[in-house]
Amino acid sequence: MSSRASFIFLCLFSFLISFTAYGQDPVLSHVCSDRTTYTRNSTYSNNLQTILSSLSSSNASYSTGFQNATAGQNTDMVTGLFLCRGDLSPEDCRTCVAFSVDEILIRCPSETQAVLYSDECMLRYSNKNILSTLTTDRGVMIPSTRNVPPNQLDRFIDLVLSTMNQAANEAASNYRKFDARKVSWTAQQTLYGLVQCTPDLTRQDCLRCLQLSINQLPTDKIGGRVLYPSCSSRYELYAFYNETAIGRPSR
Structure with a gap:
Protein backbone atom coordinates (compact mmCIF):
# COMPACT_ATOMS: atom_id res chain seq x y z
CA MET A 1 0.00 0.00 0.00
CA SER A 2 1.37 3.42 -0.94
CA SER A 3 1.97 6.09 1.68
CA ARG A 4 -0.85 8.20 0.20
CA ALA A 5 -3.28 5.27 0.32
CA SER A 6 -2.19 4.51 3.88
CA PHE A 7 -2.85 8.11 4.88
CA ILE A 8 -6.34 8.03 3.35
CA PHE A 9 -7.08 4.73 5.10
CA LEU A 10 -5.98 6.09 8.47
CA CYS A 11 -8.09 9.22 8.04
CA LEU A 12 -11.15 7.13 7.14
CA PHE A 13 -10.50 4.79 10.07
CA SER A 14 -10.22 7.73 12.46
CA PHE A 15 -13.45 9.20 11.11
CA LEU A 16 -15.32 5.95 11.63
CA ILE A 17 -14.08 5.68 15.21
CA SER A 18 -15.09 9.28 15.91
CA PHE A 19 -18.50 8.72 14.36
CA THR A 20 -19.08 5.66 16.50
CA ALA A 21 -17.98 7.41 19.69
CA TYR A 22 -19.70 10.75 19.17
CA GLY A 23 -22.48 10.03 16.70
CA GLN A 24 -25.02 9.81 19.50
CA ASP A 25 -25.65 12.87 21.65
CA PRO A 26 -24.66 11.97 25.24
CA VAL A 27 -26.98 14.71 26.54
CA LEU A 28 -30.37 13.25 27.42
CA SER A 29 -32.04 16.58 28.09
CA HIS A 30 -31.42 20.09 29.35
CA VAL A 31 -33.66 22.73 30.88
CA CYS A 32 -32.88 26.45 30.85
CA SER A 33 -35.01 28.78 32.94
CA ASP A 34 -35.53 32.01 31.01
CA ARG A 35 -37.26 33.85 33.83
CA THR A 36 -34.03 35.66 34.62
CA THR A 37 -30.92 36.04 32.49
CA TYR A 38 -27.43 37.44 32.93
CA THR A 39 -25.17 39.41 30.64
CA ARG A 40 -21.69 38.46 29.57
CA ASN A 41 -18.86 39.78 31.80
CA SER A 42 -21.36 40.65 34.55
CA THR A 43 -20.68 39.79 38.20
CA TYR A 44 -23.09 36.87 37.94
CA SER A 45 -21.32 35.63 34.83
CA ASN A 46 -17.95 35.77 36.58
CA ASN A 47 -19.35 33.93 39.61
CA LEU A 48 -20.83 31.27 37.35
CA GLN A 49 -17.47 30.76 35.68
CA THR A 50 -15.90 30.39 39.12
CA ILE A 51 -18.45 27.74 40.08
CA LEU A 52 -18.09 25.75 36.88
CA SER A 53 -14.29 25.90 37.06
CA SER A 54 -14.43 24.62 40.63
CA LEU A 55 -16.76 21.74 39.75
CA SER A 56 -14.59 20.65 36.81
CA SER A 57 -11.20 21.16 38.46
CA SER A 58 -8.76 18.34 39.12
CA ASN A 59 -9.48 18.71 42.85
CA ALA A 60 -13.22 18.08 42.60
CA SER A 61 -14.78 15.11 44.42
CA TYR A 62 -14.96 12.70 41.52
CA SER A 63 -14.28 9.76 43.82
CA THR A 64 -17.56 10.40 45.67
CA GLY A 65 -19.41 11.43 42.50
CA PHE A 66 -20.90 14.54 44.06
CA GLN A 67 -19.82 18.09 44.76
CA ASN A 68 -21.42 21.48 45.26
CA ALA A 69 -20.06 25.01 45.28
CA THR A 70 -21.20 28.58 45.96
CA ALA A 71 -19.86 31.96 44.83
CA GLY A 72 -21.08 35.55 45.23
CA GLN A 73 -23.73 37.20 47.35
CA ASN A 74 -27.31 38.43 47.08
CA THR A 75 -28.57 38.68 43.49
CA ASP A 76 -25.16 37.71 42.12
CA MET A 77 -24.92 34.48 44.12
CA VAL A 78 -24.50 31.25 42.17
CA THR A 79 -24.80 27.74 43.56
CA GLY A 80 -23.95 24.68 41.51
CA LEU A 81 -23.46 20.94 41.81
CA PHE A 82 -22.76 17.78 39.90
CA LEU A 83 -23.89 14.22 40.53
CA CYS A 84 -22.33 11.27 38.75
CA ARG A 85 -24.02 7.90 38.43
CA GLY A 86 -23.05 5.73 41.36
CA ASP A 87 -21.22 3.06 39.37
CA LEU A 88 -18.81 5.43 37.59
CA SER A 89 -15.08 5.48 38.15
CA PRO A 90 -13.58 8.84 39.24
CA GLU A 91 -12.07 9.27 35.76
CA ASP A 92 -15.37 8.64 34.00
CA CYS A 93 -17.09 11.02 36.40
CA ARG A 94 -14.53 13.72 35.68
CA THR A 95 -14.91 13.23 31.92
CA CYS A 96 -18.69 13.56 32.14
CA VAL A 97 -18.55 16.67 34.32
CA ALA A 98 -15.98 18.38 32.09
CA PHE A 99 -18.13 17.70 29.03
CA SER A 100 -21.26 18.93 30.84
CA VAL A 101 -19.60 22.19 31.94
CA ASP A 102 -18.78 23.05 28.34
CA GLU A 103 -22.13 21.88 27.04
CA ILE A 104 -24.36 23.68 29.55
CA LEU A 105 -22.92 27.06 28.54
CA ILE A 106 -23.64 26.28 24.90
CA ARG A 107 -27.20 25.14 25.52
CA CYS A 108 -28.03 27.72 28.20
CA PRO A 109 -25.82 30.70 27.29
CA SER A 110 -27.52 33.43 29.37
CA GLU A 111 -29.97 31.83 31.82
CA THR A 112 -29.38 32.08 35.57
CA GLN A 113 -30.83 28.60 36.19
CA ALA A 114 -30.00 25.48 34.21
CA VAL A 115 -29.78 21.72 34.53
CA LEU A 116 -28.17 19.31 32.06
CA TYR A 117 -28.84 15.59 32.17
CA SER A 118 -26.51 13.15 30.46
CA ASP A 119 -26.37 9.39 30.67
CA GLU A 120 -23.63 9.36 33.30
CA CYS A 121 -23.99 12.62 35.25
CA MET A 122 -26.11 15.64 36.01
CA LEU A 123 -24.89 19.25 36.23
CA ARG A 124 -26.93 22.07 37.70
CA TYR A 125 -26.58 25.72 38.71
CA SER A 126 -28.93 28.42 39.94
CA ASN A 127 -29.14 31.98 41.24
CA LYS A 128 -30.89 30.50 44.29
CA ASN A 129 -29.64 28.22 47.01
CA ILE A 130 -30.22 24.69 45.67
CA LEU A 131 -28.11 22.86 48.23
CA SER A 132 -29.88 20.38 50.53
CA THR A 133 -33.15 21.39 48.87
CA LEU A 134 -35.60 18.97 47.29
CA THR A 135 -36.41 19.97 43.69
CA THR A 136 -38.79 17.97 41.50
CA ASP A 137 -39.60 20.50 38.80
CA ARG A 138 -37.77 20.61 35.45
CA GLY A 139 -38.02 16.82 35.36
CA VAL A 140 -37.71 14.61 32.30
Whole structure:
Protein backbone atom coordinates (compact mmCIF):
# COMPACT_ATOMS: atom_id res chain seq x y z
CA MET A 1 0.00 0.00 0.00
CA SER A 2 1.37 3.42 -0.94
CA SER A 3 1.97 6.09 1.68
CA ARG A 4 -0.85 8.20 0.20
CA ALA A 5 -3.28 5.27 0.32
CA SER A 6 -2.19 4.51 3.88
CA PHE A 7 -2.85 8.11 4.88
CA ILE A 8 -6.34 8.03 3.35
CA PHE A 9 -7.08 4.73 5.10
CA LEU A 10 -5.98 6.09 8.47
CA CYS A 11 -8.09 9.22 8.04
CA LEU A 12 -11.15 7.13 7.14
CA PHE A 13 -10.50 4.79 10.07
CA SER A 14 -10.22 7.73 12.46
CA PHE A 15 -13.45 9.20 11.11
CA LEU A 16 -15.32 5.95 11.63
CA ILE A 17 -14.08 5.68 15.21
CA SER A 18 -15.09 9.28 15.91
CA PHE A 19 -18.50 8.72 14.36
CA THR A 20 -19.08 5.66 16.50
CA ALA A 21 -17.98 7.41 19.69
CA TYR A 22 -19.70 10.75 19.17
CA GLY A 23 -22.48 10.03 16.70
CA GLN A 24 -25.02 9.81 19.50
CA ASP A 25 -25.65 12.87 21.65
CA PRO A 26 -24.66 11.97 25.24
CA VAL A 27 -26.98 14.71 26.54
CA LEU A 28 -30.37 13.25 27.42
CA SER A 29 -32.04 16.58 28.09
CA HIS A 30 -31.42 20.09 29.35
CA VAL A 31 -33.66 22.73 30.88
CA CYS A 32 -32.88 26.45 30.85
CA SER A 33 -35.01 28.78 32.94
CA ASP A 34 -35.53 32.01 31.01
CA ARG A 35 -37.26 33.85 33.83
CA THR A 36 -34.03 35.66 34.62
CA THR A 37 -30.92 36.04 32.49
CA TYR A 38 -27.43 37.44 32.93
CA THR A 39 -25.17 39.41 30.64
CA ARG A 40 -21.69 38.46 29.57
CA ASN A 41 -18.86 39.78 31.80
CA SER A 42 -21.36 40.65 34.55
CA THR A 43 -20.68 39.79 38.20
CA TYR A 44 -23.09 36.87 37.94
CA SER A 45 -21.32 35.63 34.83
CA ASN A 46 -17.95 35.77 36.58
CA ASN A 47 -19.35 33.93 39.61
CA LEU A 48 -20.83 31.27 37.35
CA GLN A 49 -17.47 30.76 35.68
CA THR A 50 -15.90 30.39 39.12
CA ILE A 51 -18.45 27.74 40.08
CA LEU A 52 -18.09 25.75 36.88
CA SER A 53 -14.29 25.90 37.06
CA SER A 54 -14.43 24.62 40.63
CA LEU A 55 -16.76 21.74 39.75
CA SER A 56 -14.59 20.65 36.81
CA SER A 57 -11.20 21.16 38.46
CA SER A 58 -8.76 18.34 39.12
CA ASN A 59 -9.48 18.71 42.85
CA ALA A 60 -13.22 18.08 42.60
CA SER A 61 -14.78 15.11 44.42
CA TYR A 62 -14.96 12.70 41.52
CA SER A 63 -14.28 9.76 43.82
CA THR A 64 -17.56 10.40 45.67
CA GLY A 65 -19.41 11.43 42.50
CA PHE A 66 -20.90 14.54 44.06
CA GLN A 67 -19.82 18.09 44.76
CA ASN A 68 -21.42 21.48 45.26
CA ALA A 69 -20.06 25.01 45.28
CA THR A 70 -21.20 28.58 45.96
CA ALA A 71 -19.86 31.96 44.83
CA GLY A 72 -21.08 35.55 45.23
CA GLN A 73 -23.73 37.20 47.35
CA ASN A 74 -27.31 38.43 47.08
CA THR A 75 -28.57 38.68 43.49
CA ASP A 76 -25.16 37.71 42.12
CA MET A 77 -24.92 34.48 44.12
CA VAL A 78 -24.50 31.25 42.17
CA THR A 79 -24.80 27.74 43.56
CA GLY A 80 -23.95 24.68 41.51
CA LEU A 81 -23.46 20.94 41.81
CA PHE A 82 -22.76 17.78 39.90
CA LEU A 83 -23.89 14.22 40.53
CA CYS A 84 -22.33 11.27 38.75
CA ARG A 85 -24.02 7.90 38.43
CA GLY A 86 -23.05 5.73 41.36
CA ASP A 87 -21.22 3.06 39.37
CA LEU A 88 -18.81 5.43 37.59
CA SER A 89 -15.08 5.48 38.15
CA PRO A 90 -13.58 8.84 39.24
CA GLU A 91 -12.07 9.27 35.76
CA ASP A 92 -15.37 8.64 34.00
CA CYS A 93 -17.09 11.02 36.40
CA ARG A 94 -14.53 13.72 35.68
CA THR A 95 -14.91 13.23 31.92
CA CYS A 96 -18.69 13.56 32.14
CA VAL A 97 -18.55 16.67 34.32
CA ALA A 98 -15.98 18.38 32.09
CA PHE A 99 -18.13 17.70 29.03
CA SER A 100 -21.26 18.93 30.84
CA VAL A 101 -19.60 22.19 31.94
CA ASP A 102 -18.78 23.05 28.34
CA GLU A 103 -22.13 21.88 27.04
CA ILE A 104 -24.36 23.68 29.55
CA LEU A 105 -22.92 27.06 28.54
CA ILE A 106 -23.64 26.28 24.90
CA ARG A 107 -27.20 25.14 25.52
CA CYS A 108 -28.03 27.72 28.20
CA PRO A 109 -25.82 30.70 27.29
CA SER A 110 -27.52 33.43 29.37
CA GLU A 111 -29.97 31.83 31.82
CA THR A 112 -29.38 32.08 35.57
CA GLN A 113 -30.83 28.60 36.19
CA ALA A 114 -30.00 25.48 34.21
CA VAL A 115 -29.78 21.72 34.53
CA LEU A 116 -28.17 19.31 32.06
CA TYR A 117 -28.84 15.59 32.17
CA SER A 118 -26.51 13.15 30.46
CA ASP A 119 -26.37 9.39 30.67
CA GLU A 120 -23.63 9.36 33.30
CA CYS A 121 -23.99 12.62 35.25
CA MET A 122 -26.11 15.64 36.01
CA LEU A 123 -24.89 19.25 36.23
CA ARG A 124 -26.93 22.07 37.70
CA TYR A 125 -26.58 25.72 38.71
CA SER A 126 -28.93 28.42 39.94
CA ASN A 127 -29.14 31.98 41.24
CA LYS A 128 -30.89 30.50 44.29
CA ASN A 129 -29.64 28.22 47.01
CA ILE A 130 -30.22 24.69 45.67
CA LEU A 131 -28.11 22.86 48.23
CA SER A 132 -29.88 20.38 50.53
CA THR A 133 -33.15 21.39 48.87
CA LEU A 134 -35.60 18.97 47.29
CA THR A 135 -36.41 19.97 43.69
CA THR A 136 -38.79 17.97 41.50
CA ASP A 137 -39.60 20.50 38.80
CA ARG A 138 -37.77 20.61 35.45
CA GLY A 139 -38.02 16.82 35.36
CA VAL A 140 -37.71 14.61 32.30
CA MET A 141 -39.27 11.22 31.49
CA ILE A 142 -37.57 9.06 28.86
CA PRO A 143 -39.40 5.83 27.88
CA SER A 144 -38.24 2.89 25.81
CA THR A 145 -39.82 2.65 22.38
CA ARG A 146 -40.96 -0.95 23.00
CA ASN A 147 -44.15 -1.90 24.80
CA VAL A 148 -44.57 -4.72 27.30
CA PRO A 149 -46.81 -7.46 25.85
CA PRO A 150 -50.39 -6.92 27.12
CA ASN A 151 -50.63 -10.40 28.64
CA GLN A 152 -47.51 -9.70 30.75
CA LEU A 153 -48.21 -6.08 31.67
CA ASP A 154 -49.71 -6.47 35.16
CA ARG A 155 -46.96 -8.82 36.35
CA PHE A 156 -44.27 -6.61 34.78
CA ILE A 157 -45.61 -3.46 36.48
CA ASP A 158 -45.71 -5.23 39.85
CA LEU A 159 -42.10 -6.39 39.44
CA VAL A 160 -40.83 -2.96 38.38
CA LEU A 161 -42.58 -1.09 41.18
CA SER A 162 -41.62 -3.56 43.92
CA THR A 163 -37.98 -3.62 42.76
CA MET A 164 -37.70 0.14 42.40
CA ASN A 165 -39.39 0.86 45.74
CA GLN A 166 -37.05 -1.56 47.50
CA ALA A 167 -34.13 0.24 45.88
CA ALA A 168 -35.56 3.61 46.92
CA ASN A 169 -35.83 2.57 50.56
CA GLU A 170 -32.23 1.36 50.55
CA ALA A 171 -30.90 4.44 48.76
CA ALA A 172 -32.66 6.85 51.10
CA SER A 173 -31.06 5.10 54.08
CA ASN A 174 -27.42 5.02 52.96
CA TYR A 175 -24.91 7.82 52.82
CA ARG A 176 -24.42 7.60 49.05
CA LYS A 177 -28.16 7.94 48.42
CA PHE A 178 -27.75 5.28 45.72
CA ASP A 179 -28.88 1.75 45.03
CA ALA A 180 -28.87 -0.62 42.05
CA ARG A 181 -30.26 -4.12 41.87
CA LYS A 182 -31.45 -6.84 39.52
CA VAL A 183 -34.20 -9.46 39.62
CA SER A 184 -35.28 -12.23 37.26
CA TRP A 185 -38.11 -11.36 34.90
CA THR A 186 -38.18 -14.51 32.81
CA ALA A 187 -35.87 -17.51 32.57
CA GLN A 188 -33.87 -15.60 29.94
CA GLN A 189 -34.40 -11.96 31.00
CA THR A 190 -33.33 -9.88 33.99
CA LEU A 191 -34.76 -6.59 35.17
CA TYR A 192 -32.14 -4.02 36.21
CA GLY A 193 -33.03 -0.99 38.33
CA LEU A 194 -31.10 2.01 39.63
CA VAL A 195 -32.11 4.94 41.83
CA GLN A 196 -30.08 7.87 43.10
CA CYS A 197 -30.52 11.15 44.99
CA THR A 198 -28.09 13.99 45.53
CA PRO A 199 -26.36 13.02 48.81
CA ASP A 200 -27.11 16.38 50.43
CA LEU A 201 -30.79 15.45 50.80
CA THR A 202 -32.25 14.09 54.02
CA ARG A 203 -33.55 10.54 54.08
CA GLN A 204 -37.12 11.82 54.00
CA ASP A 205 -36.57 14.16 51.05
CA CYS A 206 -34.65 11.52 49.10
CA LEU A 207 -37.39 8.94 49.62
CA ARG A 208 -40.07 11.45 48.67
CA CYS A 209 -38.22 12.38 45.49
CA LEU A 210 -37.66 8.77 44.48
CA GLN A 211 -41.26 7.81 45.14
CA LEU A 212 -42.42 10.65 42.90
CA SER A 213 -40.02 9.60 40.16
CA ILE A 214 -40.95 5.92 40.41
CA ASN A 215 -44.64 6.77 40.14
CA GLN A 216 -43.86 8.58 36.87
CA LEU A 217 -41.95 5.69 35.30
CA PRO A 218 -43.45 4.46 31.99
CA THR A 219 -44.08 0.94 33.27
CA ASP A 220 -45.96 -0.13 30.13
CA LYS A 221 -42.56 0.04 28.37
CA ILE A 222 -39.71 -2.45 28.70
CA GLY A 223 -37.48 0.33 30.03
CA GLY A 224 -37.50 3.96 31.05
CA ARG A 225 -36.16 6.63 33.32
CA VAL A 226 -37.31 9.73 35.16
CA LEU A 227 -34.80 12.49 35.88
CA TYR A 228 -35.30 15.23 38.45
CA PRO A 229 -32.71 17.76 39.64
CA SER A 230 -32.71 16.01 43.02
CA CYS A 231 -33.03 12.34 42.05
CA SER A 232 -33.42 9.82 39.25
CA SER A 233 -34.92 6.38 38.67
CA ARG A 234 -34.31 3.95 35.82
CA TYR A 235 -35.09 0.35 34.89
CA GLU A 236 -34.19 -1.73 31.82
CA LEU A 237 -34.13 -5.33 30.64
CA TYR A 238 -30.38 -5.09 30.11
CA ALA A 239 -27.40 -4.21 32.30
CA PHE A 240 -27.04 -0.45 31.79
CA TYR A 241 -24.68 0.04 34.74
CA ASN A 242 -21.37 -1.52 35.73
CA GLU A 243 -22.34 -4.39 38.01
CA THR A 244 -18.78 -5.04 39.21
CA ALA A 245 -18.48 -1.44 40.44
CA ILE A 246 -21.55 -1.66 42.64
CA GLY A 247 -21.35 -2.93 46.20
CA ARG A 248 -24.12 -2.96 48.73
CA PRO A 249 -23.89 0.45 50.45
CA SER A 250 -23.60 0.60 54.21
CA ARG A 251 -26.48 2.06 56.17
